[in-house]
Amino acid sequence: xxxxxxxxxxxxxxxxxxxxxxxxxxxxxxxxxxxxxxxxxxxxxxxxxxxxxxxxxxxxxxxxxxxxxxxxxxxxxxxxxxxxxxxxxxxxxxxxxxxxxxxxxxxxxxxxxxxxxxxxxxxxxxxxxxxxxxxxxxxxxxxxxxxxxxxxxxxxxxxxxxxxxxxxxxxxxxxxxxxxxxxxxxxxxxxxxxxxxxxxxxxxxxxxxxxxxxxxxxxxxxxxxxxxxxxxxxxxxxxxxxxxxxxxxxxxxxxxxxxxxxxxxxxxxxxxxxxxxxxxxxxxxxxxxxxxxxxxxxxxxxxxxxxxxxxxxxxxxxxxxxxxxxxxxxxxxxxxxxxxxxxxxxxxxxxxxxxxxxxxxxxxxxxxxxxxxxxxxxxxxxxxxxxxxxxxxxxxxxxxxxxxxxxxxxxxxxxxxxxxxxxxxxxxxxxxxxxxxxxxxxxxxxxxxxxxxxxxxxxxxxxxxxxxxxxxxxxxxxxxxxxxxxxxxxxxxxxxxxxxxxxxxxxxxxxxxxxxxxxxxxxxxxxxxxxxxxxxxxxxxxxxxxxxxxxxxxxxxxxxxxxxxxxxx
Numbered sequence: 379x380x381x382x383x384x385x386x387x388x389x390x391x392x393x394x395x396x397x398x399x400x401x402x403x404x405x406x407x408x409x410x411x412x413x414x415x416x417x418x419x420x421x422x423x424x425x426x427x428x429x430x431x432x433x434x435x436x437x438x439x440x441x442x443x444x445x446x447x448x449x450x451x452x453x454x455x456x457x458x459x460x461x462x463x464x465x466x467x468x469x470x471x472x473x474x475x476x477x478x479x480x481x482x483x484x485x486x487x488x489x490x491x492x493x494x495x496x497x498x499x500x501x502x503x504x505x506x507x508x509x510x511x512x513x514x515x516x517x518x519x520x521x522x523x524x525x526x527x528x529x530x531x532x533x534x535x536x537x538x539x540x541x542x543x544x545x546x547x548x549x550x551x552x553x554x555x556x557x558x559x560x561x562x563x564x565x566x567x568x569x570x571x572x573x574x575x576x577x578x579x580x581x582x583x584x585x586x587x588x589x590x591x592x593x594x595x596x597x598x599x600x601x602x603x604x605x606x607x608x609x610x611x612x613x614x615x616x617x618x619x620x621x622x623x624x625x626x627x628x629x630x631x632x633x634x635x636x637x638x639x640x641x642x643x644x645x646x647x648x649x650x651x652x653x654x655x656x657x658x659x660x661x662x663x664x665x666x667x668x669x670x671x672x673x674x675x676x677x678x679x680x681x682x683x684x685x686x687x688x689x690x691x692x693x694x695x696x697x698x699x700x701x702x703x704x705x706x707x708x709x710x711x712x713x714x715x716x717x718x719x720x721x722x723x724x725x726x727x728x729x730x731x732x733x734x735x736x737x738x739x740x741x742x743x744x745x746x747x748x749x750x751x752x753x754x755x756x757x758x759x760x761x762x763x764x765x766x767x768x769x770x771x772x773x774x775x776x777x778x779x780x781x782x783x784x785x786x787x788x789x790x791x792x793x794x795x796x797x798x799x800x801x802x803x804x805x806x807x808x809x810x811x812x813x814x815x816x817x818x819x820x821x822x823x824x825x826x827x828x829x830x831x832x833x834x835x836x837x838x839x840x841x842x843x844x845x846x847x848x849x850x851x852x853x854x855x856x857x858x859x860x861x862x863x864x865x866x867x868x869x870x871x872x873x874x875x876x877x878x879x880x881x882x883x884x885x886x887x888x889x890x891x892x893x894x895x896x897x898x899x900x901x902x903x904x905x906x907x908x909x910x911x912x913x914x915x916x917x918x919x920x921x922x923x924x925x926x927x928x929x930x931x932x933x934x935x936x937x938x939x940x941x942x943x944x945x946x947x
Contacts, residue, residue, distance in 0.1 A: 449653075575821050
């Protein structure tokens with residue numbers, strides 16, 4: 379049985395940063411990923427990373443912008459930590475070798491991003507996530523204290539008899555073998571759950587695995603109703619057009635030639651927060667001022683050509699190859715698309731979950747620095763700051779305890795469950811069919827605009843799919859890189875995530891941030907300035923049952939310096 383002081387599940391930016399911090403803290407670390415780490419979805423982060431490094435800027439200004447962007451649902455103690463520690467983290471990355479853009483004076487240069495009162499976004503063209511990811515992977519390979527398990531899929535977490543998390547059960551995707559990993563501390567860094575929506579900007583691997591693993595163990599999920607739709611994605615396939623384009627000066631137009639953001643955010647225009655811009659676009663489309671294909675246009679031609687080639691080269695190719703558009707000479711059709719979940723596993727500012735021995739960081743977690751809406755370029759910052767804090771804390775705590783005992787019986791249970799999937803004769807639908815219907819339900823009923831009737835219809839559909847998922851059949855009966863088995867397991871995780879999102883969205887009877895209820899169109903601080911948590915009281919194994927009713931509870935929003943006020947841009 380492999381044993382580690384700290385086992386990190388997920389090897390994107392949060393996972394790598396957690397692993398490095400744990401190793402630097404003297405821990406024996408295992409880092410596990412279902413894909414090769416440099417293929418992690420952190421690659422897709424285009425625009426940049428926020429920090430108040432400029433002497434004319436301040437962490438307090440960054441923090442206020444983040445609090446305001448969150449529609450006052452973000453916990454201000456966590457936001458203060460993130461914004462205070464941001465400058466040091468940027469400089470650390472630069473010293474490691476991240477080739478951040480430099481201005482004509484040779485200093486680190488910035489671009490403007492939505493919802494920010496200063497240009498504080500540091501970037502590497504429009505491949506910032508990829509640049510940081512590769513540098514951190516290089517650092518990971520240098521550490522003898524870090525053991526990498528690439529292309530391993532975690533099917534369940536295990537606990538000892540006291541309820542302390544004791545490790546994870548994994549499937550080696552290369553040969554289908556099952557193994558139990560023992561660990562003193564486990565950190566979940568498996569990213570978001572965008573694949574429950576269709577279309578989405580998220581990679582195929584973003585199936586909410588870690589969120590569901592913790593949920594099945596009884597960990598509370600917080601702010602799950604807060605799902606961000608990015609304003610600029612390509613219609614039909616969800617491919618992302620970076621916010622950096624608007625930061626560089628691109629304009630949004632409707633079919634009538636109006637630069638319509640003047641009506642919705644006269645001060646910030648296209649650089650209002652993402653939820654505001656997405657709703658504005660959707661309103662234009664819904665009220666008949668969009669183009670016949672259900673889009674509005676993003677016009678990048680106001681940006682100088684030299685600057686486009688320097689800072690937006692990736693989207694030049696994306697627009698050309700996937701939309702047939704030359705952004706140097708013509709606008710690109712875009713619409714809001716699923717992008718990010720602000721909610722996740724409830725943690726404190728060191729990544730600790732209520733389940734003993736379990737941590738989470740990055741998009742998997744909800745320390746609630748994003749609240750109701752995440753500002754662009756705060757996501758990479760979140761992964762790095764709280765990944766580092768979780769890794770460092772887990773290493774310190776691991777030194778003080780003995781290795782917990784992990785029971786082998788659950789390994790046998792997991793193997794039997796997978797054998798059942800493999801042997802199952804076709805009696806129901808394919809995994810892909812169930813997943814496609816889930817995506818349609820979520821995009822139609824739990825998207826930019828929501829109401830009671832639609833959310834109830836969505837929940838009814840999700841409950842039906844929970845049962846159908848138990849009978850999905852697969853074609854591949856082999857063991858070597860069996861993606862059919864992986865898809866069936868991921869489907870269960872996705873449905874659990876969808877249920878938590880929809881239940882929380884039904885519960886929050888107000889409009890705040892990404893949650894816009896047409897039947898409750900106003901923000902209601904008196905009744906709803908609080909977090910909603912969703913908890914599953916199952917047996918820790920398998921899909922939730924359609925008979926299960928998640929438990930809803932509330933927790934206070936931490937306010938420090940800033941009281942809620944009207945949110946305008």
